[in-house]
Amino acid sequence: MKNIRIIPRLDIKGSNVVKPVQADALRIVGSPHELAQRYYRDGADELLYLDIVASLYGRSIDLNLLRSVTENIFIPMTVGGGVQSVQNARNILRFGADKIAVNTYAIRRPALIRELADEFGSQCVVLSIEAKRQPGNWWEAYTDGGREHSGRNVIDWVQEALTLGAGEILLTSIDADGRRVGYDVELLQQVAAVARIPIIIYGGAQSPQSLYEAIENGADAVAAATIFHYNEYSIHETKGYLQEKGVSIRTL
Amino acid sequence: MKTAKTIAIIDYGAGNLQSIFFALRTLGAQPVITEDADSLRHVQGIVLPGVGAFGAGMAGLKVRGLDTALRDCAQAGVPILGICLGAQLLFSTGYEFGTHTGLGIIAGDVIHFPPLAGNEKVPHVGWNSLYSPAADRWEGTILTGIAPLTSFYFVHSYVVVPTNEADILARTHYGGYEFASVVRRGNIYGCQFHPEKSAEAGLTVLKNFINL
Numbered sequence: 001m002k003n004i005r006i007i008p009r010l011d012i013k014g015s016n017v018v019k020p021v022q023a024d025a026l027r028i029v030g031s032p033h034e035l036a037q038r039y040y041r042d043g044a045d046e047l048l049y050l051d052i053v054a055s056l057y058g059r060s061i062d063l064n065l066l067r068s069v070t071e072n073i074f075i076p077m078t079v080g081g082g083v084q085s086v087q088n089a090r091n092i093l094r095f096g097a098d099k100i101a102v103n104t105y106a107i108r109r110p111a112l113i114r115e116l117a118d119e120f121g122s123q124c125v126v127l128s129i130e131a132k133r134q135p136g137n138w139w140e141a142y143t144d145g146g147r148e149h150s151g152r153n154v155i156d157w158v159q160e161a162l163t164l165g166a167g168e169i170l171l172t173s174i175d176a177d178g179r180r181v182g183y184d185v186e187l188l189q190q191v192a193a194v195a196r197i198p199i200i201i202y203g204g205a206q207s208p209q210s211l212y213e214a215i216e217n218g219a220d221a222v223a224a225a226t227i228f229h230y231n232e233y234s235i236h237e238t239k240g241y242l243q244e245k246g247v248s249i250r251t252l
Numbered sequence: 253m254k255t256a257k258t259i260a261i262i263d264y265g266a267g268n269l270q271s272i273f274f275a276l277r278t279l280g281a282q283p284v285i286t287e288d289a290d291s292l293r294h295v296q297g298i299v300l301p302g303v304g305a306f307g308a309g310m311a312g313l314k315v316r317g318l319d320t321a322l323r324d325c326a327q328a329g330v331p332i333l334g335i336c337l338g339a340q341l342l343f344s345t346g347y348e349f350g351t352h353t354g355l356g357i358i359a360g361d362v363i364h365f366p367p368l369a370g371n372e373k374v375p376h377v378g379w380n381s382l383y384s385p386a387a388d389r390w391e392g393t394i395l396t397g398i399a400p401l402t403s404f405y406f407v408h409s410y411v412v413v414p415t416n417e418a419d420i421l422a423r424t425h426y427g428g429y430e431f432a433s434v435v436r437r438g439n440i441y442g443c444q445f446h447p448e449k450s451a452e453a454g455l456t457v458l459k460n461f462i463n464l
Contacts, residue, residue, distance in 0.1 A: 002372070002376065002378045002379070002380050002426055003378055003379040003380065003403060004378075005378050005379065040451070043451075045378070045379055045405075067270075070270075070271070070274070071274045072274070072278070074271070074274075074275055074448060074449060074450070074451055074452075074454060074455060075405070075449055075450075075451050076405060076407075076446075076449045093268050093270075094268075094270055095270065096268075096270050096271060096274070097268070098268055098271065098449060120303065120304070121303050121304050121305070122375070123303065123375050123377065123407045123408075123409075124303065167375065167377075168377065196373055197373060198373060198377050198378070220373070220377075220378070221378070250379040250403040251403075252451075252452075
């Protein structure tokens with residue numbers, strides 16, 4: 001039986017882990033080294049490491065910082081932020097990433113997904129989607145850390161990305177992110193209905209109960225930031241809860 | 253004082269070598285990333301990593317003369333650890349995008365996952381357990397000290413099918429299908445999972461390999 005993955009998410013700005021609190025406000029949470037090490041020790045199955053301003057400022061992520069974070073962490077790392085070419089991705093992989101997350105530049109130039117899949121394999125390409133609910137019950141894909149709209153329907157975009165070779169989906173609800181209202185389960189169900197690749201859901205986790213609901217509704221992996229960053233729940237405790245609910249989980 | 257063992261990490265253009273490098277270094281070995289076939293004569297162990305397609309992987313080895321060098325090292329008894337695609341390349345024949353001849357160090361085929369029960373997805377991504385096909389088979393191998401059902405991190409769409417049952421050191425179940433997740437023939441090992449990404453259990457496997 002394959003286990004459901006629990007994945008802490010590190011949003012990086014400069015050399016800090018930050019948490020977007022509202023539209024443009026960020027709160028500094030702490031050091032990526034300390035948080036990554038803590039989550040690794042506590043049983044995280046994987047880590048998300050996303051430079052949230054790289055594409056906005058048109059620069060690429062700090063590779064030395066990345067390496068210093070990854071060299072003592074022996075679980076998979078998905079890294080993203082401003083990836084616009086195979087060369088960019090290769091550098092990030094060389095500095096310790098296992099998978100590359102793409103959003104902004106993939107929407108601008110979808111062929112990027114195919115180029116990355118051809119070069120590194122689909123398993124290496126994570127399509128990051130920032131979805132915002134629209135009147136009329138559809139979701140629009142946003143870019144640049146939830147700042148810009150693309151005009152694209154999330155479901156259409158997922159289907160196109162699948163044909164281009166995306167291997168996994170990181171599905172963020174902009175509406176739920178930072179609001180602690182639970183994951184957007186409806187969004188998850190709609191994407192799960194068309195995607196035959198693993199889905200990591202993110203945004204809005206309030207408690208281990210939220211994670212359980214997402215798993216029940218088709219998530220292959222659940223990502224969270226706030227509840228872990230502020231020690232409201234440890235990974236260990238969250239896994240214990242899910243295991244009691246009958247979810248198959250890796251234990252230490 | 254014990255000198256650190258030199259372990260070659262083969263660079264043939266396929267995948268993330270850095271994590272393996274970090275892991276071996278953390279464990280006290282002296283890892284060397286190399287694509288030079290001659291350099292393999294002087295090492296105490298070889299890791300053959302890799303992600304990507306079988307045919308491209310073999311082509312990457314051949315163009316560097318590493319296919320012959322690896323067969324020679326296997327013959328000479330140098331410990332070799334294939335990881336993921338690297339494990340698959342140890343086999344005779346791969347059926348990914350056509351039919352390709354592998355290194356042939358372990359007899360068997362590399363095939364795509366068959367259709368799976370429970371609508372399970374391919375690639376198989378995530379943590380999954382190891383089962384021992386026979387009691388005590390792990391003692392003295394790279395799985396020494398690993399408790400049955402311990403989870404490791406997998407990312408793959410193809411599986412190895414060894415011809416000889418005795419070459420299977422561990423099995424894993426996914427979508428109602430059982431596949432060989434660790435294979436062994438003498439000092440030659442293949443792991444379908446990524447030990448360098450499998451937390452402490454993975455480091456134990458690598459430590460055992462270094463100590464072979």
